[in-house]
């Protein structure tokens with residue numbers, strides 16, 4: 001069995017164990033395999049092991065791989081999870097199924113218009129990125145602005161608003177990890193409760209949080225999508241930072 005296949009099984013085991021420990025149904029936790037910096041051959045191996053959803057951070061690298069794997073497109077689900085400049089939105093609208101890192105209206109508006117010619121892919125599924133740790137350098141909206149941004153995105157055609165995404169400041173301390181994830185979950189639940197009867201919020205069901213080092217804490221706090229890279233594909237070159 002290949003190394004990637006093995007690592008995927010190990011991650012699924014961690015997901016199942018955490019789900020069991022925290023009383024979650026493992027079927028409600030989707031694994032996004034983060035393949036940034038790894039070649040399309042690695043994605044193919046993961047796909048043959050049953051993995052369908054892949055996350056990418058860099059537009060050009062991602063589009064190259066999506067094109068190389070075009071024959072497999074119907075089986076694959078592409079998630080953009082990196083920081084995005086507004087002059088790169090067209091590529092996202094043309095190639096991706098999900099966009100996790102919306103942090104301003106302008107990006108959402110451009111994606112909405114640019115998705116139209118690619119309607120065969122269905123609406124682009126989008127999450128609003130929240131800056132939960134309050135670090136100056138990271139992107140994401142301030143938690144107090146998340147609801148307002150969601151309200152602006154919800155009516156946009158070509159997009160389906162799905163929920164929130166966050167990348168808390170990394171820490172080895174499981175209690176600190178859980179505290180950050182809990183803050184995202186509370187924000188998510190409060191938006192969901194306030195908006196449950198509102199058009200455009202009927203699919204607001206996604207909490208994208210948790211990576212190789214902290215997926216258990218994220219599952220404990222309600223993550224429905226975890227984004228795992230190095231624990232599946234191996235170490236990346238140090239220049240490929242975790243950022244969004």
Ligand SMILES: *Cc1c(COP(=O)(O)O)cnc(C)c1O
Nearest residue numbers: 034211212227228229230242243
């Ligand atoms: C790279 C990256 C990941 C995966 O991180 P690992 O620690 O390798 O699991 C998850 N989310 C985002 C936004 C990333 O940039």
